[in-house]
Amino acid sequence: MNYAAVLAVLLVLSFSFPLLLEWGEQSGLSRPGGVITFLVLCLLLLSWWMIRLTVHRHRHLLERVERIQTQILTDSQDPQAYFDGEEHLGDLLLKLSRRRESVECFERYARLEGAMDLERQKLQDQLERGYTPSEEQRVEVQRVEVQRSS
Numbered sequence: 001m002n003y004a005a006v007l008a009v010l011l012v013l014s015f016s017f018p019l020l021l022e023w024g025e026q027s028g029l030s031r032p033g034g035v036i037t038f039l040v041l042c043l044l045l046l047s048w049w050m051i052r053l054t055v056h057r058h059r060h061l062l063e064r065v066e067r068i069q070t071q072i073l074t075d076s077q078d079p080q081a082y083f084d085g086e087e088h089l090g091d092l093l094l095k096l097s098r099r100r101e102s103v104e105c106f107e108r109y110a111r112l113e114g115a116m117d118l119e120r121q122k123l124q125d126q127l128e129r130g131y132t133p134s135e136e137q138r139v140e141v142q143r144v145e146v147q148r149s150s
Contacts, residue, residue: 006051013043058096065092082109094129 017040068089071081082089082105090109093102 003051003054006047006054010044010047013040013047061092061096065089065096068092077112079109079112 064084064087068082068084071078072089075081084092088105088109090102090105093099093105
């Protein structure tokens with residue numbers, strides 16, 4: 001869920017609070033205001049926690065991408081510089097919805113002499129998953145180029 005969607009949910013909850021109070025009174029709850037208030041506060045706290053968690057995950061991904069990019073700048077010919085743990089820089093960029101940068105990263109990695117044929121096939125599969133239908137032709141061109149270089 002992106003930030004705009006979370007904020008929209010919070011907005012709907014804040015405007016629906018008076019309506020929830022009215023429904024509680026109509027249903028005959030003895031303390032509808034307290035019960036509904038407690039539930040709304042719980043929902044707001046849960047939403048706040050979800051937003052913070054999402055922001056933390058996003059920042060963590062950005063830190064990992066920056067770390068890998070500095071590794072690549074340090075030693076651009078080392079295939080292991082494109083990895084943080086077992087995750088490839090291109091995969092992290094796809095998680096951040098940065099498809100063009102991801103494609104460029106996969107292409108640079110595929111050109112390295114250390115990339116084996118199985119890794120190249122895996123990279124092509126990852127590239128295909130990350131593309132939108134309008135970019136299918138480029139995938140086909142890249143597949144042909146990788147096969148020629150093999």
